[in-house]
Amino acid sequence: MALRAPEPVADTAPPVRKGITRRQALAAAVATGVGVGAVRLLGGTIQNLSHSGAASGTDWVSPLGRESARVMQLLRRTSFGYNQAQLDAALSDGYGKTVDRLLETKPAEPPVLAAAVTPGGRFGVPELQQWWVGHMLTTPTPFAERMTLFWHGHFTSDYRKTANNTFMYWQNLTWRRMGMTNLRSMLMDVTTDPAMLRYLDLATSTGQSPNENYSRELMELFTMGAGNYTEEDVRSSAKALAGWQQPQPDSTATVVVDKAKMVTQKLPVYSAQRSGIFNPRRAYKGTVTYLGHTGPLDTQGVLDAILAQKATAPFIAAKVAQHFVTSSPSSAYVARLGETFRRSQYDMKTLMRAVFTSPEFTADASYRALLKSPIEFMVHGARALGATNLSKLVVAAGSGMGQSLFDPPDVNGWPNNAAWISSNTVVERVNFVTLALAQTKGSLPSATDAARTHLDGVVGPQTANLLNQAPDERTRWFVTLASPEFQLK
Amino acid sequence: MNKEIGINQLKRRDFLRAGLVFGAGAAGLAAGYAAVPDAFARGVFAAKQNGMANDNVLVMIQLAGGNDGLRTLVPLTDPTLHDLRPKLAGPMVSQALPLTKDFGLNHNLGGIKSLWDQGKVAMVQGVGYPNPTFSHFESIRIWETGDPTRRQVDGWLGRTLAKAYDSNGHPLTGCACGATDVPGALRDLQATMTVIQNQKTFGFTGGSEVEAAVGALYKGTPGIYGALFDTAIATANDTIATLRTSSASYQPMADYSDKVQLVYSSKNQLAAALQLAAELIVTGTGVKLLHVTLGGFDTHYTELNRHDDLMGYLDSAVSAFYKDLAAHGKADKVLIATWSEFGRRPKENASGGTDHGAAAPLLIIGDPVKGGLYGAEPSLTSLDSTGNLKFAVDFRSVYQEILGGHLGADSNQILGASFDRVPFLKAPVAAL
Numbered sequence: 001m002a003l004r005a006p007e008p009v010a011d012t013a014p015p016v017r018k019g020i021t022r023r024q025a026l027a028a029a030v031a032t033g034v035g036v037g038a039v040r041l042l043g044g045t046i047q048n049l050s051h052s053g054a055a056s057g058t059d060w061v062s063p064l065g066r067e068s069a070r071v072m073q074l075l076r077r078t079s080f081g082y083n084q085a086q087l088d089a090a091l092s093d094g095y096g097k098t099v100d101r102l103l104e105t106k107p108a109e110p111p112v113l114a115a116a117v118t119p120g121g122r123f124g125v126p127e128l129q130q131w132w133v134g135h136m137l138t139t140p141t142p143f144a145e146r147m148t149l150f151w152h153g154h155f156t157s158d159y160r161k162t163a164n165n166t167f168m169y170w171q172n173l174t175w176r177r178m179g180m181t182n183l184r185s186m187l188m189d190v191t192t193d194p195a196m197l198r199y200l201d202l203a204t205s206t207g208q209s210p211n212e213n214y215s216r217e218l219m220e221l222f223t224m225g226a227g228n229y230t231e232e233d234v235r236s237s238a239k240a241l242a243g244w245q246q247p248q249p250d251s252t253a254t255v256v257v258d259k260a261k262m263v264t265q266k267l268p269v270y271s272a273q274r275s276g277i278f279n280p281r282r283a284y285k286g287t288v289t290y291l292g293h294t295g296p297l298d299t300q301g302v303l304d305a306i307l308a309q310k311a312t313a314p315f316i317a318a319k320v321a322q323h324f325v326t327s328s329p330s331s332a333y334v335a336r337l338g339e340t341f342r343r344s345q346y347d348m349k350t351l352m353r354a355v356f357t358s359p360e361f362t363a364d365a366s367y368r369a370l371l372k373s374p375i376e377f378m379v380h381g382a383r384a385l386g387a388t389n390l391s392k393l394v395v396a397a398g399s400g401m402g403q404s405l406f407d408p409p410d411v412n413g414w415p416n417n418a419a420w421i422s423s424n425t426v427v428e429r430v431n432f433v434t435l436a437l438a439q440t441k442g443s444l445p446s447a448t449d450a451a452r453t454h455l456d457g458v459v460g461p462q463t464a465n466l467l468n469q470a471p472d473e474r475t476r477w478f479v480t481l482a483s484p485e486f487q488l489k
Numbered sequence: 490m491n492k493e494i495g496i497n498q499l500k501r502r503d504f505l506r507a508g509l510v511f512g513a514g515a516a517g518l519a520a521g522y523a524a525v526p527d528a529f530a531r532g533v534f535a536a537k538q539n540g541m542a543n544d545n546v547l548v549m550i551q552l553a554g555g556n557d558g559l560r561t562l563v564p565l566t567d568p569t570l571h572d573l574r575p576k577l578a579g580p581m582v583s584q585a586l587p588l589t590k591d592f593g594l595n596h597n598l599g600g601i602k603s604l605w606d607q608g609k610v611a612m613v614q615g616v617g618y619p620n621p622t623f624s625h626f627e628s629i630r631i632w633e634t635g636d637p638t639r640r641q642v643d644g645w646l647g648r649t650l651a652k653a654y655d656s657n658g659h660p661l662t663g664c665a666c667g668a669t670d671v672p673g674a675l676r677d678l679q680a681t682m683t684v685i686q687n688q689k690t691f692g693f694t695g696g697s698e699v700e701a702a703v704g705a706l707y708k709g710t711p712g713i714y715g716a717l718f719d720t721a722i723a724t725a726n727d728t729i730a731t732l733r734t735s736s737a738s739y740q741p742m743a744d745y746s747d748k749v750q751l752v753y754s755s756k757n758q759l760a761a762a763l764q765l766a767a768e769l770i771v772t773g774t775g776v777k778l779l780h781v782t783l784g785g786f787d788t789h790y791t792e793l794n795r796h797d798d799l800m801g802y803l804d805s806a807v808s809a810f811y812k813d814l815a816a817h818g819k820a821d822k823v824l825i826a827t828w829s830e831f832g833r834r835p836k837e838n839a840s841g842g843t844d845h846g847a848a849a850p851l852l853i854i855g856d857p858v859k860g861g862l863y864g865a866e867p868s869l870t871s872l873d874s875t876g877n878l879k880f881a882v883d884f885r886s887v888y889q890e891i892l893g894g895h896l897g898a899d900s901n902q903i904l905g906a907s908f909d910r911v912p913f914l915k916a917p918v919a920a921l
Contacts, residue, residue: 058711160753201789201840209839213789226624231875368712400686402669412626421717422684423725424669430703431694460711484710484718
């Protein structure tokens with residue numbers, strides 16, 4: 001097959017800073033015969049190579065000097081990418097106004113999952129997963145979904161242990177509503193969430209014989225991190241938190257689960273979404289010593305004691321930074337964000353605004369420093385293609401990449417960045433692109449524009465070569481979405 | 490469990506329908522891909538069995554979540570157990586399969602019991618480390634890195650792969666079966682290893698055209714993730730080629746089944762993962778270190794049935810694996826060992842479960858094993874300040890025996906120190 005003459009698919013590289021000349025920047029590309037200045041030699045300024053032993057020796061040329069590139073990066077990291085209309089709107093608003101809009105727009109509620117509100121209604125996990133992905137693909141407020149996914153990985157629960165899909169559905173609704181509120185109220189929402197009460201066993205803990213599961217993970221994984229509390233603290237808060245039980249249904253509905261054998265089952269019916277119920281008879285009556293204070297202690301007291309700890313604000317700030325800015329944030333950056341968060345009395349909007357407006361967020365060093373999670377990669381890919389009907393494929397394909405919604409690997413949620421790369425997951429990422437294109441009928445958005453709008457016009461020599469050789473739009477889309485560039489954010 | 494509907498069942502036909510065509514240039518680029526100057530990518534599966542200094546294989550089974558040692562190897566005659574566990578102790582003692590006067594296996598470990606009767610099972614009791622952490626993730630990291638001081642970042646098996654070569658200079662190879670990510674124990678940037686979740690579906694949808702294009706796309710990738718990406722793709726392409734050969738020449742000689750009764754469904758398909766391990770071993774792919782995981786052991790709640798079911802699952806999968814290896818004449822080469830981040834609290838909680846504990850027994854299984862009980866029986870009356878069992882054997886003693894005695898690797902170099910012996914191997918290959 002004859003190849004087309006190479007055509008430029010990318011913007012020329014912007015002036016390179018930090019003492020690297022444009023000539024150097026182009027050297028790597030030119031050496032391979034490609035006229036795309038999209039990479040530069042790794043200079044001594046990049047100290048924080050997490051894989052320096054295996055680095056290829058070149059780095060991306062950051063385009064973040066341009067506001068349009070900063071806006072695109074913001075949307076990639078906060079909103080599962082964009083379609084053309086969303087990008088145009090954000091580019092016209094500019095960076096600052098886009099940050100305002102992300103933070104100030106009320107989350108759009110997903111459509112009601114009918115089976116969850118119908119007495120006797122039943123639904124499986126794939127249905128629940130597709131319901132959420134469907135909303136990610138179509139919502140006018142994707143930032144709310146990104147935050148809901150962040151909290152789903154942080155305050156995590158899985159459907160296997162929870163064994164109650166209605167509670168998992170409720171948890172998703174709660175995490176979305178609380179996602180940008182205040183850590184103090186959020187921690188109460190989380191502690192009394194019915195799915196969480198089952199997932200980490202608080203629902204079966206009693207003051208007389210406490211179950212430590214929730215008590216430990218509340219401090220280790222949700223708020224403070226290991227090393228900032230003692231085993232005695234774990235035992236004390238296990239006592240102080242005991243007494244919560246899952247909500248009781250208003251009635252039951254008898255449904256036929258097997259018509260042939262006439263097997264029926266009584267299912268709980270809830271007239272509305274509920275949280276856990278506190279039963280004082282199951283609570284601990286005595287005093288405890290917890291995080292340095294001795295006395296009677298209730299659930300709010302435990303949460304307030306945690307919020308009074310120095311470790312809490314930086315712990316949350318570090319996690320946010322790793323998911324939104326860089327895989328290895330500096331301790332000074334984390335301390336600064338943590339201090340802002342603590343002074344705001346744990347206001348999430350204040351924290352996220354501080355993150356998005358920090359110089360670190362748009363620094364050249366942060367360019368392509370994060371890896372899209374499988375869900376981010378797939379949802380961005382589908383939206384770039386204008387394909388909002390791929391929720392079934394997204395749900396099915398996630399497992400091989402290591403991310404099934406409502407089914408995290410363990411109580412620590414999902415890993416991030418480099419941990420997403422293995423010989424299994426890279427193949428599955430490519431396969432998703434193949435199948436997404438196969439399932440997207442009709443005309444596609446312009447693929448030539450895609451290299452500019454979805455890859456910032458910053459592509460490596462191999463990607464440029466393949467884009468130039470691609471004989472048609474579909475193949476060009478394949479190269480764009482399967483490229484290493486598109487996996488990064 | 491969400492099935493992987495449609496994924497990879499669409500093959501060439503559907504791929505072509507997607508209208509993807511690559512120019513001849515892509516094939517040209519892909520040809521160049523074979524010359525990736527990347528020692529650890531090229532080395533995957535390059536090591537041939539015949540060239541090995543020894544062709545012994547290790548299979549580590551992670552029991553994730555913290556396996557209850559007292560319900561795995563049950564103390565039969567200690568009355569304290571009934572005081573500590575009024576709900577759980579009765580059935581576990583009365584149903585246990587006696588190994589000695591004082592200890593029995595969980596009643597669902599019948600297959601492993603029959604291997605014990607043939608002298609092929611070592612139980613190392615009281616395994617742990619000083620100042621135990623009760624955090625899953627900290628303790629997992631300690632076991633994975635082999636470093637209780639938490640300074641080491643690479644896995645103990647990863648370091649073994651990176652530092653040990655066979656007599657022909659081929660790097661040793663590792664494989665995580667049934668997983669999507671690299672287990673911490675195998676992690677090391679210089680190590681040669683692959684990850685295969687499901688060998689039946691592993692490969693590029695669209696076949697060789699896609700494989701070639703992607704091989705060309707992921708070459709010299711810039712940035713901090715570049716080499717990781719390139720290595721992962723190169724490894725995947727090598728793995729696809731290997732599986733094509735191995736699956737054609739492998740016939741399982743045992744019944745592997747993941748259709749087991751469990752209180753909560755499992756994320757892991759342990760039997761399928763071990764069947765893949767068997768395929769890679771018996772077809773001589775050169776793989777040396779394999780890792781599989783069974784999760785669900787964090788039994789804070791309703792432990793009785795949950796743990797019994799998990800024991801049954803482990804037993805059926807391991808029994809099938811051993812039978813398959815034996816039928817293929819490979820059982821004498823393969824050592825199977827379990828590990829878990831910690832045991833569980835001797836005293837049960839209100840939920841009919843147990844909280845995070847410390848020391849616990851490990852199972853070591855296979856023809857190379859000198860069967861019996863090792864280590865020291867943990868005391869239920871002399872617990873530590875957190876109410877947990879005190880350890881008697883440092884877990885690195887077990888690693889040392891495996892590394893030096895079974896794999897012929899330099900355990901002192903890999904672990905950074907030497908430890909007390911636990912002589913559970915019949916004929917260690919190197920003097921320890």
